[in-house]
Amino acid sequence: MTTKNYYHLLGIEQDATAEEIKQAYRKLSVKFHPDKNNGDSFLMDMFKSINEANEVLSNPSRRKKYDKQLNEAMVAMNSGNYTQNAGNPADIAQHSTGDHEQVYKLWNLYLEKKKHADLAYQTLASVNSYNKPQYVTIKKVLSCALVLLLVWGFLKPIANSEVANDKVKNYVIEKTAAVYKKPNKLSKQIDELVQGTAITVVSETNYFYKVDYKNSNGVVGQGYILKGPIRKDD
Structure with missing residues (x-):
């Protein structure tokens, strides 16, 4: 009971x-x-x-x-x-x-x-x-790719930002160089400078010079060339 x-x-x-x-x-x-x-x-x-x-x-x-x-x-x-x-x-x-x-x-x-x-x-x-095993998933890959794109989008303008020279610098091209419309190798090529062409460096980015030039045909122009072999114009 x-x-x-x-x-x-x-x-x-x-x-x-x-x-x-x-x-x-x-x-x-x-x-x-x-x-x-x-x-x-x-x-x-x-x-x-x-x-x-x-x-x-x-x-x-x-x-x-x-x-x-x-x-x-x-x-x-x-x-x-x-x-x-x-x-x-x-x-x-x-x-x-x-x-x-x-x-x-x-x-x-x-x-x-x-x-x-x-x-x-x-x-x-x-x-x-x-202790659970970690696996690579499509979601993780896409997340990493998105982060990389955002970082590149932030750094690219900085990498290509132009810095003006404090004074005009005159140089001579030591080998043939392509001239681009923008500081980007994928942009439109507007000219080509042969060895010995005189150039004036106006400004520069991490990878390009912005130059004033006169090509072999006597045409005066302005554009961007990849940084490479140049020498001072004595």
């Missing part, structure tokens, strides 16, 4: 007044409210038991009937026919002495053990995640 001891569950004596029952219920319901137990099924069950105890003990007729059943259960327990699970914190709370502090200690013990169990699980999950 088993009977929940609602008085001990609420931490009160069997002769508690209606006001004492109300205060004990409010105190426990706030402490173990579902909003504070993060979905823990064990704590939710205990909250239901607390509500159940209040519903019975706050109703005079139901309490009278319950007291009779409880007294019979206590007699049976004294005769050795009453059983309870001593390892279950909830059951201990239901049959322990009527003391709020003892009830709270039992709950705190349960929560502490649960916290350590959760920490162990999280640690194991982290280790498993760390």
Whole structure:
């Protein structure tokens, strides 16, 4: 025969007044409210038991009937026919002495053990995640390619930025050089300078000279040539 001891569950004596029952219920319901137990099924069950105890003990007729059943259960327990699970914190709370502090200690013990169990699980999950093989995926390749494009888009203007010379420099081409419209080898070629052509370097980028020149046909022009063998015009 088993009977929940609602008085001990609420931490009160069997002769508690209606006001004492109300205060004990409010105190426990706030402490173990579902909003504070993060979905823990064990704590939710205990909250239901607390509500159940209040519903019975706050109703005079139901309490009278319950007291009779409880007294019979206590007699049976004294005769050795009453059983309870001593390892279950909830059951201990239901049959322990009527003391709020003892009830709270039992709950705190349960929560502490649960916290350590959760920490162990999280640690194991982290280790498993760390040891998990890493594979090259299309998503990773595309992400890397996008980053490289963004970096190149940022650096390219810097690499091709022109720096004006502080003074005009006159040079002579030492070998044939193509002249481009823009400082880019893929841009349109507008001329070709033969060896010995005199040029004036106006500005430069990391890879090109911007030059004024007069080609072998006597045509004066301006464009970009790749940096390469040139010598000062003595």
